[in-house]
Amino acid sequence: MSYQVLARKWRPRTFASLVGQEHVVRALEHALTAQRLHHAYLFTGTRGVGKTTLARILAKALNCETGVTAAPCGVCSACQEIDAGRFVDLLEVDAATNTRVDEMRQLLENAVYAPTRGRFKVYVIDEVHMLSNSAFNAMLKTLEEPPEHVKFILATTDPQKIPVTVLSRCLQFNLKQMTQPLIANHLRQILEVEAISAEAGALQLLARSASGSMRDALSLLDQAIAHGSGRVEEALVRQMLGAVDLDHLCSILDALLAGNAAAMLQVVDDMAARSLSFDAALQELAALFTRVQIAQLAPQAIADDLPERVQLLDIAARLDAEYVQLAYQIAVHGRHELPLAPDEQAGFVMTLLRLHAFRPESEEGAGGRALAAASSASRPSTKSLPLAGATKPPPARAEVSPAAPRLAPASAPTRAGSASPDTDWHELLAALKLSGMARELAQHCGLRELAAGRIALQLAPRHRHLLMKAAQDRLQQTLAEHFARPMQLSIAVEEGSGDTPAAAAQRDRQERMDRAIASVEQDGFVREIIEMFDATLIETSIKPV
Numbered sequence: 001m002s003y004q005v006l007a008r009k010w011r012p013r014t015f016a017s018l019v020g021q022e023h024v025v026r027a028l029e030h031a032l033t034a035q036r037l038h039h040a041y042l043f044t045g046t047r048g049v050g051k052t053t054l055a056r057i058l059a060k061a062l063n064c065e066t067g068v069t070a071a072p073c074g075v076c077s078a079c080q081e082i083d084a085g086r087f088v089d090l091l092e093v094d095a096a097t098n099t100r101v102d103e104m105r106q107l108l109e110n111a112v113y114a115p116t117r118g119r120f121k122v123y124v125i126d127e128v129h130m131l132s133n134s135a136f137n138a139m140l141k142t143l144e145e146p147p148e149h150v151k152f153i154l155a156t157t158d159p160q161k162i163p164v165t166v167l168s169r170c171l172q173f174n175l176k177q178m179t180q181p182l183i184a185n186h187l188r189q190i191l192e193v194e195a196i197s198a199e200a201g202a203l204q205l206l207a208r209s210a211s212g213s214m215r216d217a218l219s220l221l222d223q224a225i226a227h228g229s230g231r232v233e234e235a236l237v238r239q240m241l242g243a244v245d246l247d248h249l250c251s252i253l254d255a256l257l258a259g260n261a262a263a264m265l266q267v268v269d270d271m272a273a274r275s276l277s278f279d280a281a282l283q284e285l286a287a288l289f290t291r292v293q294i295a296q297l298a299p300q301a302i303a304d305d306l307p308e309r310v311q312l313l314d315i316a317a318r319l320d321a322e323y324v325q326l327a328y329q330i331a332v333h334g335r336h337e338l339p340l341a342p343d344e345q346a347g348f349v350m351t352l353l354r355l356h357a358f359r360p361e362s363e364e365g366a367g368g369r370a371l372a373a374a375s376s377a378s379r380p381s382t383k384s385l386p387l388a389g390a391t392k393p394p395p396a397r398a399e400v401s402p403a404a405p406r407l408a409p410a411s412a413p414t415r416a417g418s419a420s421p422d423t424d425w426h427e428l429l430a431a432l433k434l435s436g437m438a439r440e441l442a443q444h445c446g447l448r449e450l451a452a453g454r455i456a457l458q459l460a461p462r463h464r465h466l467l468m469k470a471a472q473d474r475l476q477q478t479l480a481e482h483f484a485r486p487m488q489l490s491i492a493v494e495e496g497s498g499d500t501p502a503a504a505a506q507r508d509r510q511e512r513m514d515r516a517i518a519s520v521e522q523d524g525f526v527r528e529i530i531e532m533f534d535a536t537l538i539e540t541s542i543k544p545v
Contacts, residue, residue, distance in 0.1 A: 007218040010190055012053055013074060013083055015061075020182050020214070021050055024173045028054075029070040032061050037068070038171045040143055040152040042128075044159040045175030048213025051155040052092075054175070055124045056082060059090050062151060063118035078118055089118035096127045101134035108142045111150050120151050128154040129161035136163050144169045177212030180204065186214065187221055191232065196225060198232035205237050244271065244281040246308055249288050250315070256355055257318055264352050268345065278348035282335035288315075289328040296321045317540055322440060323360060326465075330354050358465050426501050432482055438474035441466045443502040445491060454488045455479060458496040467491065512544035 012018040015025045024043075031037065041058065043051040060083075062068055065076035072079050081087040093107065107123070115121040125131075131139075143152060143166065154170060156162060184200075184207040191198045206224060210217035220241075221232070228236040238245060248267055255263035271281065295302050295316035302309055319327075334351030341347025425447040434442055444466055445457040459467060476489040517539055520526055529535060 005219070006190065006222050007215050010218060012050070013057065013060075014072065015057055015070060018050055018054065018057070019186050020178045021054065021175050024054065024175060027173065028058060028061075032068060032070040035068060037062070037151070039146050039150065040154070040170040042154045042156070042159070042162075042167065042170035042172045043175060044156055044172065046157055046177055046212060048210075048215030048217075049175045049177060050214070051175060052124070052126060055122075055153040055155060056090075058153060059087075059122040059124070059151075062120045062122060063087070063089065068119070087118065089115040089121045090124065091122070092124045092126065094127065095125050096130040099130055099132050099135060101132060101138050104131065104135040104138045108139055111142060112147060115149055120149055122151045122153060124153045124155070126155045127157065128166075129156045129158045133163070136166055140165055140169070178210070178214050178217075179212075180207040183207035183210055183212075183214060183217045187217060190218075190221070196230060196232060199234045201234035202232045202237040205234065205241060205243055206232075209241055209243070242275065242277045242280060244276055244284045246284075246288070246311065248276075248281070249285055250311060252285070252352065253315060253319070256352075256359060259356070259359070261353065261356050264356065265349065268349055268352065272345055278344040279335060279338055281348060282331050282338065282351060286328055286331040286335065289324050289331060292316050292319060293321065293324045293328070296324065314540070317543075320360070326358060327355055330358065360462075426504060428482075429501050432478050434475065434478055436474075437466065437468060437471040438478070441468075441471045441491075442475055443505070444500055446496045446500050448492065448496075453486055455490075457489070457491045459491050459493050460495055460500075461493055464493055467493065509544075513542070516542050516544040 015029055018025055041055075043054055045051055057072070060072040060074075060079050061070060063078045063082065064072040065078050066073050074080075074083070078087060082090055085092075091107075098104070098107075111121065111123070113121075142150075146152065152170075154166075159167070159172070184203040187203050187206060188198065188200075202224065206217055206220045209220055224232050224237050224240060227240045237243075248271055251267045252264055255261070255267065271278070291302070291308075291312050292315050295312045296319075299313070299316075302312060306312070330351060334347065334354065337351075338344055338347040341350065425445075429439075429442050432442070441459070442457075444463040445459050447455075448458050449456040472489060472491065476487060479487040479489065517537075520542055521537065526537070530537065
């Protein structure tokens with residue numbers, strides 16, 4: 001007997017074996033059990049989610065020799081012929097190749113005749129949105145009031161192209177895309193029955209590449225089994241898919257944190273030598289930044305059994321949350337611009353160099369802590385120590401530079417939240433209700449002048465990327481609301497001697513980090529462990545509290 005592909009061999013034949021569409025199955029089972037049968041059903045959804053499969057199962061439920069049931073027997077002649085695709089009263093029509101009105105009229109003329117063998121004559125029209133307007137008009141009357149023995153099951157991937165006159169005559173069910181865990185679990189169950197070993201990472205890659213389609217996942221699984229000579233291993237699947245290894249992305253981030261553009265380009269050359277997809281690389285890079293931001297802001301959302309959990313937490317500790325947001329946007333826009341680049345490699349290189357050019361690289365920016373953490377992490381260590389007995393350093397207060405100019409809004413009305421004569425830019429910014437890019441812009445600015453109805457700020461050239469019109473407008477509006485009068489805002493891009501709120505906050509974080517490291521290093525238990533095992537303290541594992 002010839003080999004049957006997995007997508008056909010494992011096609012569901014009962015409602016119970018259909019995965020991922022419980023909301024549709026529940027409605028159909030209840031309708032069949034209560035004998036509340038509609039004359040027209042419409043299944044919508046992307047490719048490979050079970051539209052045609054569900055139509056065949058519904059046809060079996062309607063024509064099973066045991067009666068109309070939500071659990072067809074699967075052994076009677078009607079069920080077996082429907083599974084084999086030779087049941088005379090099940091007419092499957094491909095609307096993509098039968099679009100004309102004459103073909104639809106001929107099909108509907110036969111609907112008046114009673115079924116030959118089954119209880120119902122079932123018309124399954126696939127890709128129904130491909131029919132012409134004349135064909136839709138020809139089927140409207142029959143679709144609304146068909147003979148008692150006729151059932152219509154329509155399937156489409158684009159319901160927007162179906163006339164509302166047709167939609168109003170059908171029960172519409174929207175089939176959902178399969179989730180990655182659901183696809184991976186289903187593939188694992190199939191491989192267990194097929195007695196084929198598989199690595200969990202390989203199944204995750206296949207599930208992600210399937211993009212919500214179970215049929216695509218089974219086709220990729222067939223290809224992976226052939227590629228690995230009966231073995232489904234992560235390395236072989238990654239090679240087959242051209243997927244980018246997390247190690248490549250981590251090497252890029254290491255070079256980025258170190259400010260080493262040459263090392264980043266070397267990673268690109270290695271990827272090109274392996275014929276990896278640069279479009280997929282940018283997609284993976286954006287996904288990595290997403291997981292890193294989750295690890296920074298909601299670490300409890302990172303599963304304990306996630307294979308890359310340790311790497312994610314390490315990267316999250318070395319990158320600033322603000323820069324991760326900017327890096328994510330750069331990666332997404334870089335992928336969008338990839339078709340416009342001279343070639344994919346050039347577009348990928350320019351995106352990485354953009355990440356390098358816009359990274360904060362002074363003590364004031366986020367890069368100061370990130371680069372310090374990167375250099376600490378690069379020192380060789382023989383053992384990672386569980387740090388016990390570390391004392392909590394006292395909370396630090398943000399320092400305010402005495403050279404910072406004072407704000408004196410003489411004509412500002414006295415109200416809650418108004419600036420007093422001894423208020424400086426740091427205190428004023430803390431009182432403003434700012435968020436997002438407007439707050440980032442204000443934090444990296446220094447005050448030059450404050451007069452009646454006018455405020456002048458200065459921004460260092462290295463933070464020029466924050467100078468966006470929407471952020472300036474938001475800052476000016478917030479200042480006007482704070483002082484209860486119109487304020488004219490001007491921002492000069494130049495180096496200044498004044499201290500910015502971002503610089504003060506970075507200095508405060510660094511001082512807290514230094515105190516935390518010193519506190520741990522002076523702990524007696526830690527010193528004893530270091531001397532006993534000749535160990536090295538990993539400073540990046542220390543967090544100030």
